[in-house]
Amino acid sequence: MSSILTYIAIADGKIKRSSLEVLSHCKDLANTNGLRCEAVIIDEHASSFTSEVSNYGASKIYTISEEIFSRHQNGSLIRALSTVIDASSPKVIAFASTESTKDILGALAANLNAGVVADVSSFSIDGDKVVAQRPMMAAKIMGNVDVSGNTIVVSVRSGSYDLKVNPTESEIMELSSGIAENDLRSTLREIITATGETIDLNEAEAIVAAGRGVKDEEAKQLITELATALNAGVGASRALTEAGIYDPSLQIGQTGKVVSPQLYIAVGISGAIQHVAGMANSKVIVAINKDADAPIFEVADYGIVGDLYKILPPFIQEIKNIKQ
Amino acid sequence: MKFLVSIKMVPDVYAPFQIKEGELLMDGDRMVLNAYDASAVEEALVLTEKYGGDVEVVCVGPTKASETIRKALAMGAAKGHHIHIGGDEHFDSTSYAHILATFCKDKDFDILSFGKQSQDMDSGLTGGMVAQLLEIPFATNAVGLEIENEHLIVKRQGDTGQEMIELPTPCLVTCSNDMNEPRIPNLKGIMASKRKPIESLNLSDLSLDSDTLIPATQITSYEPVPSRKAGQKFEGEPEEIAVQVAQLLDTEANVF
Amino acid sequence: MEDKFDCIVIGGGVAGLAASMVLARNNMKFLLIERGEFAGAKNVSGGVLWGSDLHQLVPNYWEDEDSGWERYINHRRLTFMDQQSTFSLDFKSSHFNETPYSGVVVLRSKFDNWLSGKVQEAIDASDYAMDSFIATNIKVDEVMMVNGKAVGIKTGEDEFYADSVIIAEGVNNLLTRQVGLQDQYVPADHMLTGIKEIIRFDQKVLEDRFQLDGLSGMSNEFVGWATDGVEGGGFLYTNRDTISLGLVLGIKDLRSKKRSPHDLLNHFKSHPTIASAIKDGEIVEYSAHVVSSGDSRAMPKELYTDGILLAGESANLLMNAGKAIQGMDYAMRSGILAAETIIEAKEKGDYSAATLKSYRRRMDDSYIMKDINNFQDAVHLLHTDTMQNKVPNLVCDFGRQFFTIKNEPTPKSEKMLLGAIKRHASIWELLKLGFKARKSL
Numbered sequence A: 001m002s003s004i005l006t007y008i009a010i011a012d013g014k015i016k017r018s019s020l021e022v023l024s025h026c027k028d029l030a031n032t033n034g035l036r037c038e039a040v041i042i043d044e045h046a047s048s049f050t051s052e053v054s055n056y057g058a059s060k061i062y063t064i065s066e067e068i069f070s071r072h073q074n075g076s077l078i079r080a081l082s083t084v085i086d087a088s089s090p091k092v093i094a095f096a097s098t099e100s101t102k103d104i105l106g107a108l109a110a111n112l113n114a115g116v117v118a119d120v121s122s123f124s125i126d127g128d129k130v131v132a133q134r135p136m137m138a139a140k141i142m143g144n145v146d147v148s149g150n151t152i153v154v155s156v157r158s159g160s161y162d163l164k165v166n167p168t169e170s171e172i173m174e175l176s177s178g179i180a181e182n183d184l185r186s187t188l189r190e191i192i193t194a195t196g197e198t199i200d201l202n203e204a205e206a207i208v209a210a211g212r213g214v215k216d217e218e219a220k221q222l223i224t225e226l227a228t229a230l231n232a233g234v235g236a237s238r239a240l241t242e243a244g245i246y247d248p249s250l251q252i253g254q255t256g257k258v259v260s261p262q263l264y265i266a267v268g269i270s271g272a273i274q275h276v277a278g279m280a281n282s283k284v285i286v287a288i289n290k291d292a293d294a295p296i297f298e299v300a301d302y303g304i305v306g307d308l309y310k311i312l313p314p315f316i317q318e319i320k321n322i323k324q
Numbered sequence B: 001m002k003f004l005v006s007i008k009m010v011p012d013v014y015a016p017f018q019i020k021e022g023e024l025l026m027d028g029d030r031m032v033l034n035a036y037d038a039s040a041v042e043e044a045l046v047l048t049e050k051y052g053g054d055v056e057v058v059c060v061g062p063t064k065a066s067e068t069i070r071k072a073l074a075m076g077a078a079k080g081h082h083i084h085i086g087g088d089e090h091f092d093s094t095s096y097a098h099i100l101a102t103f104c105k106d107k108d109f110d111i112l113s114f115g116k117q118s119q120d121m122d123s124g125l126t127g128g129m130v131a132q133l134l135e136i137p138f139a140t141n142a143v144g145l146e147i148e149n150e151h152l153i154v155k156r157q158g159d160t161g162q163e164m165i166e167l168p169t170p171c172l173v174t175c176s177n178d179m180n181e182p183r184i185p186n187l188k189g190i191m192a193s194k195r196k197p198i199e200s201l202n203l204s205d206l207s208l209d210s211d212t213l214i215p216a217t218q219i220t221s222y223e224p225v226p227s228r229k230a231g232q233k234f235e236g237e238p239e240e241i242a243v244q245v246a247q248l249l250d251t252e253a254n255v256f
Numbered sequence C: 001m002e003d004k005f006d007c008i009v010i011g012g013g014v015a016g017l018a019a020s021m022v023l024a025r026n027n028m029k030f031l032l033i034e035r036g037e038f039a040g041a042k043n044v045s046g047g048v049l050w051g052s053d054l055h056q057l058v059p060n061y062w063e064d065e066d067s068g069w070e071r072y073i074n075h076r077r078l079t080f081m082d083q084q085s086t087f088s089l090d091f092k093s094s095h096f097n098e099t100p101y102s103g104v105v106v107l108r109s110k111f112d113n114w115l116s117g118k119v120q121e122a123i124d125a126s127d128y129a130m131d132s133f134i135a136t137n138i139k140v141d142e143v144m145m146v147n148g149k150a151v152g153i154k155t156g157e158d159e160f161y162a163d164s165v166i167i168a169e170g171v172n173n174l175l176t177r178q179v180g181l182q183d184q185y186v187p188a189d190h191m192l193t194g195i196k197e198i199i200r201f202d203q204k205v206l207e208d209r210f211q212l213d214g215l216s217g218m219s220n221e222f223v224g225w226a227t228d229g230v231e232g233g234g235f236l237y238t239n240r241d242t243i244s245l246g247l248v249l250g251i252k253d254l255r256s257k258k259r260s261p262h263d264l265l266n267h268f269k270s271h272p273t274i275a276s277a278i279k280d281g282e283i284v285e286y287s288a289h290v291v292s293s294g295d296s297r298a299m300p301k302e303l304y305t306d307g308i309l310l311a312g313e314s315a316n317l318l319m320n321a322g323k324a325i326q327g328m329d330y331a332m333r334s335g336i337l338a339a340e341t342i343i344e345a346k347e348k349g350d351y352s353a354a355t356l357k358s359y360r361r362r363m364d365d366s367y368i369m370k371d372i373n374n375f376q377d378a379v380h381l382l383h384t385d386t387m388q389n390k391v392p393n394l395v396c397d398f399g400r401q402f403f404t405i406k407n408e409p410t411p412k413s414e415k416m417l418l419g420a421i422k423r424h425a426s427i428w429e430l431l432k433l434g435f436k437a438r439k440s441l
Ligand SMILES: Cc1cc2nc3c(=O)[nH]c(=O)nc-3n(C[C@H](O)[C@H](O)[C@H](O)COP(=O)(O)OP(=O)(O)OC[C@H]3O[C@@H](n4cnc5c(N)ncnc54)[C@H](O)[C@@H]3O)c2cc1C
Pocket: A210, A211, A212, A213, A214, A236, A237, A238, A239, A240, A251, A252, A253, A254, A255, A256, A257, A267, A268, A269, A270, A271, A272, A273, A274, A275, A278, A288, A289, A290, A291, A294, A306, A307, A308, A309, B035, B036, B119, B177
């Protein structure tokens, strides 16, 4: 009996929720397809996360706890994963789709000579195929995809599946990657992390996204106030990340992040398809735009036509009133 | 530095499309240079203008793809390589990666540059696959490139921030369109492009054939994305509509 | 100046592409410059391309199903409208099934792109395969004139030289004005604005609803209630699996009546006849664009000057005398004639007005100028209140009585007609109208 192996991503000392979403789904797939549900954690402190992972149904957890994994590096991660894959010999390897995942997915698949499909919004197993659904053409179209291969690698968009707690007695298997720093041909010089404590947009319940309409400090201030009032993450359109007004890691859309919060508030965003591609799956979308014909209103559940400088202050105030 | 930029011809995402019985119908004349690849070409041109070297492009595609190659030549690339395939091939990233890797194997390039993903498929796989097949170091999602003593310095956009990565050559990098604004070819460039060489190859020239390139993925059908229900639009006194919507979010949408 | 061109064609619309095709076929070294990302990118209009000139440019184009055209017209209809009724002159004939077709419906973004592909093929086959170009995504900023003669064009920093320039920039003719062939400021009085929606159906539904078989198609023009009293008319063309539905409206009249094209289109669509025609259709495109009225008062002073020829709507060449809009066929023919003139000029080695004058002659001899001159009265007539409102109401009123069958004695049709006339106009008015019409049509 072979396995379905879920990669558990760790970001600044926390398990990424999206990888637990994937694990929850893989547990179901394992049950229905008679596969072992296994997970792998590769991090400086990998072993400290096993108990949390057991809560989501992994019967076996592989860990590699080595210092070099305190930072992401594709070369080392691919080699570490190969070690685990040899041990687990999985039929399917599932990832939450993050930049780190995107960084290794193609190379890993080529290395394993595996079938691969990226950024699916849902997938299941059908005999020795994986059947997946994924957005295409800037998320204007859904494609149904059959994936074949002895091993199949899948990455899943965050928010595609719900967390399902399923406490399990997991067997823990500690492995070593056998990589020494100097094995790596690429060197990581430095890491420039986004300034300030920012909420992970993939996990945020609410997101306030700013667009070109947010021109000056005053407007930025209003965005921050609104975000604080809602305890929301702040995102941005390309117009602003490009202009250096917001950190590039906050870009939402086809090039940037794909998010699906409960509440998405687009402020001064026109709604270009490449932006919408990244937020169309949000549960409730609010758009604030002074142009009544802006395409963003076509996807907004609540469209407010007006100048953000006039709309936001009373909007924020009312939200504060409601909240307390 | 010698750059080889891998460019793809993709359908114009703005072209009208239609889905009939699971089939995707689009105007086959509306094809463009993948925007991410345009950024890769741009950056290669900027770096070679700065440090010398030259830029060539390779594209796997049907006859029409020569227009896409011309576009890159019009931007300033020196030479194109056109690997011809039939218009009805259903290749995926895996198949393209094998073709491209086979093509690159015996070429001497310092830097292979790819787009981070193709605008139509958004897979983002081909670059990493080629790097693995050629066993050269690589970095993805580059938002900035520099060259320092024969090394490529990549500024890559990670999940939470940016990473500065140093790669020895030969290496491979995949580029984000956040890296630059690709130049729009001017008339002089368009004219010059006509006289630039495009090497034309077939799969057989790479001792490959479409049967041995069976894609791992197969698109069985297309569906329109479930459209969102038409929402309400509020116009009028800013004060009022702002408060009104805030209350609806609480009482109707209950997202607070 | 080794890279000097015989001709630079400005604008890759119907006129510019037609001219380019002829230039390429005749081994001329030329440059076609189109502002849009590709030929057709900026061209929202579209409709029926009348006549058979396309066959001359691309022989047997119909043999290729995907050759940019949608359907051929074998069914024509002119409809008078009042609030509730429509009364149509309807003509369908298998005679129109024969090729070359006498009219094909086209969607410009597709058609122009296809035609420019054909021009490229012609270039590749010519002696100047390496020296003639189609350049898109480039805007011509200025036509360079040296003491009254065109010597080339400017785009951004770049200058390009040529013996001649064909201006085929369309109705928004800034360059035509820049070179002085038209006054800088032309009042919009004799201009129209066209708006149209493309509405999609299941192809089967469309074909059944409009009785189309194979690639046959219908064109339908409307007068009367369609424009709610505003000067103009409506149209409906069948494409492969969509219809083009729209209005062409007098800009001056819109202004004075304070109406918006968009509201009028909805008004038009609310008519029971139209409502049922577009039932269950999905609007996939909306567009608006200025159109010439065909009124010669809006035309440039001349069609040529030293080194320059005007083709297509940049010279406001268009005919709209009620039974159809003819702009694309005028553009195509004038483009062809312009190119032929340039070819002659090259043979003579003289591109001055003296030679280019023969373009004027060619145009005057062509159906274009003949029609424009002969049908001016018709154009004016069409835009009179009588024709716009009274006649349609009258006709529908008569129709309503004529086709109503009550269980009581039916009056003689003549009596019905007289009654209808009295209710909507005066006999005298109609006599005048009939007289005018006889002269003008
Ligand atoms: C391959 C590719 C990938 C891309 N990827 C992404 C991506 O990942 N994410 C992304 O966002 N974009 C992406 N883009 C860019 C995208 O096409 C748009 O250019 C971008 O989203 C525009 O951002 P914007 O809406 O903020 O700016 P604009 O389009 O300029 O819109 C600004 C809006 O603000 C409104 N406004 C201005 N002032 C006010 C005011 N005072 N009050 C209220 N409203 C106001 C205006 O009415 C306007 O609608 C991509 C493009 C390409 C080609």
